[in-house]
Amino acid sequence: MKPLLFFAVLLYSSVGVAQQTSDIQFDRTGKITSSLPERFGKEDKVIFRMSDSKESFENYLKNYKDRLRQAISTLTTLKDDKQKMKLLEVVYDIKGSDIDLVIAELKTLVDAPVGNDVVYMPRFKEADKNYIGFTLGNTAVAGAEVVAPNANTAPMAVKPFGPDAQINFSVTKKDPFKKLVMGWLQSTKDSYGGAIDLGPVQQVVAAIEKTAAEVGAFAGKVRPDIARFTEESVSGDENALIKKYTPLFNEILQQTGKFQGQVDALNKKLITTVALHDKKNWMLKWLWYQRNQLPALNPLGFSESIGAAPDTSMLEGIRTRLQVRETFLKSNLDKLKPAQIDSVLNVIDADKKKINEVQKAVKKFAENSSLNSKAATSFSTVSTDLYNGILYVEDKSNIYYWMRHHNAAANYQLMNTLETDEFLETDKVVILAHNLTPNERASLNLSFAAITNDASLLTDQLLPVIATLGSAILKTGGPGMVTLKQKAAEADKGLRRLVASLEELQDNTRYLDYLLQQSNPPLDIEERTEKSMAYHSEVTNPVKKEKGPRKATYYLNTVVLNAQGGDSVKLDKVPTDTFSYRINKLYRLFPMAGIAWVPQRLASVSQDSTGKFSINEEAAVKFVVGLKVYLRKTDIRSPKFITARGRDGEPLIWSRTSLTLAFDIKKPLDNIYTGVGLDLWPGFCVNFGGMFNKYNFKSYKNGQVFKENKQYRGAFYMGVSTDLTLFAELSKFLGF
Amino acid sequence: MKSITVYIILVACISLAACNKYDSFGGEASLTGYAFLKGAESEDVKTPMADQTIYLNTGNDTSTYVIATKTDKSGYFSFNFVCEDKAYIIFTRYLKDGTEYVGAKKIEGGEFSGDKVVRTTLEVSPSYLNGMYVQFTDTLGGLLPNLPVRIYRSKVAADVDSVKYAVYDTSTKTTGIIALYNINKGKYYFVGKDSIKGKALRVFDSVEVKDNEIARKTMQLK
Numbered sequence: 041m042k043p044l045l046f047f048a049v050l051l052y053s054s055v056g057v058a059q060q061t062s063d064i065q066f067d068r069t070g071k072i073t074s075s076l077p078e079r080f081g082k083e084d085k086v087i088f089r090m091s092d093s094k095e096s097f098e099n100y101l102k103n104y105k106d107r108l109r110q111a112i113s114t115l116t117t118l119k120d121d122k123q124k125m126k127l128l129e130v131v132y133d134i135k136g137s138d139i140d141l142v143i144a145e146l147k148t149l150v151d152a153p154v155g156n157d158v159v160y161m162p163r164f165k166e167a168d169k170n171y172i173g174f175t176l177g178n179t180a181v182a183g184a185e186v187v188a189p190n191a192n193t194a195p196m197a198v199k200p201f202g203p204d205a206q207i208n209f210s211v212t213k214k215d216p217f218k219k220l221v222m223g224w225l226q227s228t229k230d231s232y233g234g235a236i237d238l239g240p241v242q243q244v245v246a247a248i249e250k251t252a253a254e255v256g257a258f259a260g261k262v263r264p265d266i267a268r269f270t271e272e273s274v275s276g277d278e279n280a281l282i283k284k285y286t287p288l289f290n291e292i293l294q295q296t297g298k299f300q301g302q303v304d305a306l307n308k309k310l311i312t313t314v315a316l317h318d319k320k321n322w323m324l325k326w327l328w329y330q331r332n333q334l335p336a337l338n339p340l341g342f343s344e345s346i347g348a349a350p351d352t353s354m355l356e357g358i359r360t361r362l363q364v365r366e367t368f369l370k371s372n373l374d375k376l377k378p379a380q381i382d383s384v385l386n387v388i389d390a391d392k393k394k395i396n397e398v399q400k401a402v403k404k405f406a407e408n409s410s411l412n413s414k415a416a417t418s419f420s421t422v423s424t425d426l427y428n429g430i431l432y433v434e435d436k437s438n439i440y441y442w443m444r445h446h447n448a449a450a451n452y453q454l455m456n457t458l459e460t461d462e463f464l465e466t467d468k469v470v471i472l473a474h475n476l477t478p479n480e481r482a483s484l485n486l487s488f489a490a491i492t493n494d495a496s497l498l499t500d501q502l503l504p505v506i507a508t509l510g511s512a513i514l515k516t517g518g519p520g521m522v523t524l525k526q527k528a529a530e531a532d533k534g535l536r537r538l539v540a541s542l543e544e545l546q547d548n549t550r551y552l553d554y555l556l557q558q559s560n561p562p563l564d565i566e567e568r569t570e571k572s573m574a575y576h577s578e579v580t581n582p583v584k585k586e587k588g589p590r591k592a593t594y595y596l597n598t599v600v601l602n603a604q605g606g607d608s609v610k611l612d613k614v615p616t617d618t619f620s621y622r623i624n625k626l627y628r629l630f631p632m633a634g635i636a637w638v639p640q641r642l643a644s645v646s647q648d649s650t651g652k653f654s655i656n657e658e659a660a661v662k663f664v665v666g667l668k669v670y671l672r673k674t675d676i677r678s679p680k681f682i683t684a685r686g687r688d689g690e691p692l693i694w695s696r697t698s699l700t701l702a703f704d705i706k707k708p709l710d711n712i713y714t715g716v717g718l719d720l721w722p723g724f725c726v727n728f729g730g731m732f733n734k735y736n737f738k739s740y741k742n743g744q745v746f747k748e749n750k751q752y753r754g755a756f757y758m759g760v761s762t763d764l765t766l767f768a769e770l771s772k773f774l775g776f
Numbered sequence: 777m778k779s780i781t782v783y784i785i786l787v788a789c790i791s792l793a794a795c796n797k798y799d800s801f802g803g804e805a806s807l808t809g810y811a812f813l814k815g816a817e818s819e820d821v822k823t824p825m826a827d828q829t830i831y832l833n834t835g836n837d838t839s840t841y842v843i844a845t846k847t848d849k850s851g852y853f854s855f856n857f858v859c860e861d862k863a864y865i866i867f868t869r870y871l872k873d874g875t876e877y878v879g880a881k882k883i884e885g886g887e888f889s890g891d892k893v894v895r896t897t898l899e900v901s902p903s904y905l906n907g908m909y910v911q912f913t914d915t916l917g918g919l920l921p922n923l924p925v926r927i928y929r930s931k932v933a934a935d936v937d938s939v940k941y942a943v944y945d946t947s948t949k950t951t952g953i954i955a956l957y958n959i960n961k962g963k964y965y966f967v968g969k970d971s972i973k974g975k976a977l978r979v980f981d982s983v984e985v986k987d988n989e990i991a992r993k994t995m996q997l998k
Contacts, residue, residue: 640802641801641802641803641804641857642796642798642802643798643801643802643857644798644801645798645801645842645843653843653844653845655801655843655856655857657802657857733796735796735798737797737798738842739840739841739842740831740840740841740842740843740844741839741840741841746840747840751795751797752795753795753796753797753798753799754795754796755796
């Protein structure tokens with residue numbers, strides 16, 4: 041009964057393995073800053089958190105409010121700029137009162153930046169405070185949660201999906217302000233109406249250029265006649281003057297009237313062409329976002345495209361011609377006269393200049409295109425993947441995956457919560473490198489810094505890019521005059537009016553100039569997630585079982601992939617530490633040695649040569665050596681006490697319980713010990729059971745041995761044992 | 777299930793422990809005794825049985841023994857390493873002058889005292905197959921020690937009291953008794969005579985001795 045009670049107590053005292061919940065933390069860049077669990081059980085859970093005092097929604101709120109204040113200042117200044125206000129009125133029908141409405145809303149939002157959108161600008165919502173997204177993938181139940189910085193996610197189950205033990209996690213940061221802007225773009229794009237067409241604008245520009253040229257030529261022609269008439273009329277013969285100048289001034293008046301009609305029509309057409317009153321609402325809704333002194337139709341700082349690439353089709357012809365001329369010049373250098381040589385050289389220089397110009401234009405276009413593309417990417421990149429990680433979980437076949445986490449950002453130091461260096465051969469060890477930058481690296485620092493700052497820099501840089509899209513500024517001019525006195529005065533007046541009209545037309549061309557600098561905003565731009573900047577984890581070793589016992593030694597280095605071709609180079613870093621761990625064998629059989637004590641007296645009666653009887657007792661304590669056969673394979677390296685539970689929650693007692701067979705070291709067959717061994721700790725085994733002592737039983741009769749037989753007798757024994765090596769050393773030490 | 781398996785193994789191991797034939801000799805108790813010799817008759821005086829072997833066996837069997845010891849000069853003996861809860865039998869047996877002396881004493885478990893010692897006595901008596909036990913008295917029934925007596929197998933020889941043919945020419949012991957054991961069966965004739973204050977007294981009688989009994993008789997001197 042007592043053994044049963046003993047086992048019952050052991051079982052009862054065994055405490056189950058609790059479900060573990062691990063806490064994984066990241067900094068604002070996505071780097072893992074916390075230690076990581078060395079193992080996940082199927083029922084374990086994980087909590088994610090971005091824990092960084094510098095990351096806060098308040099930062100975005102402050103920037104947003106600063107932007108609103110800046111907009112108030114800019115719009116206030118704009119409202120006082122009559123020229124710009126005139127332009128806004130002509131083009132968009134925006135008046136000072138409209139600007140006042142926007143400013144009023146801006147002031148409201150500075151005080152209350154969180155709430156529902158207002159008419160002319162968006163506002164942060166309460167939900168925008170949660171912008172750090174954590175996902176857990178390849179799990180039985182996918183986990184995804186968006187929380188605020190420094191806030192925990194709910195515990196997510198890491199139970200793997202299917203047979204795969206690898207699960208993934210990712211951290212994504214959604215920029216609250218960019219999200220705000222993208223959302224505002226989506227909600228306001230209908231107010232933009234149709235895209236503007238710069239074709240009519242350019243037609244007006246062409247017509248103005250043509251008219252200005254004609255007027256210029258006309259004025260240049262008649263201006264000397266008017267001047268000469270003015271000079272001659274002071275002292276000359278009037279009749280002669282009348283006769284001489286009347287036909288001329290009639291023609292001037294007629295021509296001036298004709299030109300005046302053309303200019304007036306052009307001016308009228310210009311005003312009509314530049315009027316984009318349907319864009320008024322759009323403009324008002326984006327005034328808060330603009331940073332230019334003169335609001336642009338496209339406030340985003342980039343366009344869908346920057347137009348057609350420069351025409352390079354003529355380059356081949358020019359190069360051929362250049363080659364022919366250079367060859368001709370070399371071949372005939374001694375035959376040609378200096379003037380002829382200079383002439384050919386001039387042509388060659390002109391060709392080279394042309395080629396150079398085209399090439400510059402092509403290069404400039406490529407640069408502008410790249411800047412535009414980067415700006416668009418920056419704008420649309422609302423979310424940024426900060427980390428794409430890998431973890432391993434105990435799979436369906438109950439294989440343990442031990443993860444050795446190394447921090448690539450800290451010279452590969454271990455990141456494990458517990459630094460277990462010993463694993464079982466039934467386990468799989470996964471050496472994971474975390475905090476690896478994409479492609480290694482140096483490029484991360486460059487691209488990270490560049491892209492992070494690109495948003496504001498590119499916006500500024502794109503302004504001149506857009507400016508290049510503009511056409512040439514029209515410059516025309518010329519005086520006019522009329523009559524013989526009256527006609528001359530009329531001609532002069534008409535010419536002056538024509539000039540004034542031209543000046544007005546010229547002044548109005550700023551609308552054209554403004555419009556030609558505008559582009560349609562990319563209304564259909566889609567929100568994107570930047571995936572190329574995330575830190576990531578890598579599995580560095582083949583994940584498989586290794587036969588134990590073995591000692592593994594390893595170290596890690598960073599390898600950087602070349603951007604060109606993928607050739608790898610090693611980084612010159614501080615040498616990393618060397619790590620090691622053991623693969624432990626699970627034993628079914630294991631030798632033992634120790635001492636056994638038999639509480640029972642095992643007596644033998646003997647008779648000496650004189651016939652004297654004596655009773656001899658077997659020594660109660662004997663040194664024994666033998667073999668343990670464990671009921672379940674055991675890990676002899678486990679430090680746990682027998683009453684504890686194993687990693688699966690199973691009682692350790694079964695793997696610590698062995699059937700033992702041991703023998704007396706001195707007389708192996710005289711004392712045989714069988715029974716049960718309980719490894720309280722591996723290497724410290726309590727043995728008990730039955731022992732078999734061989735003895736010689738004699739029965740006497742009349743002084744003679746009447747009956748004699750050799751046989752085994754059983755007894756209960758208890759003992760302690762350890763492994764052979766320790767026992768041998770102890771024996772040496774104690775001088776046994 | 778596993779615990780049951782282990783338990784069965786344990787029980788099996790422990791049950792094997794019952795097969796020790798020396799299991800009665802592994803105890804911490806001791807058995808000491810005093811062996812004395814006593815004649816066949818109640819009147820016999822107890823005398824210490826010195827230098828005789830005392831045997832010890834388990835159970836009741838006195839045909840064999842496991843261990844033996846010798847009494848000292850005073851008849852004391854001792855067995856150690858006995859178990860207080862076991863049953864033993866101590867016994868002795870020896871031949872002296874053609875007579876077997878035997879004695880046996882059963883020691884039951886539980887007789888041991890607090891100091892784990894059991895003290896006992898072993899009475900050893902001659903073991904006679906047959907014999908005669910004859911008591912001589914005067915007419916008033918008084919015992920007659922030192923009475924010269926001759927014992928004949930022949931009645932004729934007895935009648936003439938021819939000492940030449942006497943089987944035994946002896947005297948009564950201080951108890952007035954002549955006891956003879958392990959003798960041939962048949963009729964034995966007793967002739968005893970003496971004179972007390974000049975008066976001659978005589979007895980002539982016989983005893984029939986059989987194979988397996990001791991004949992008892994009282995003879996009166998007249």
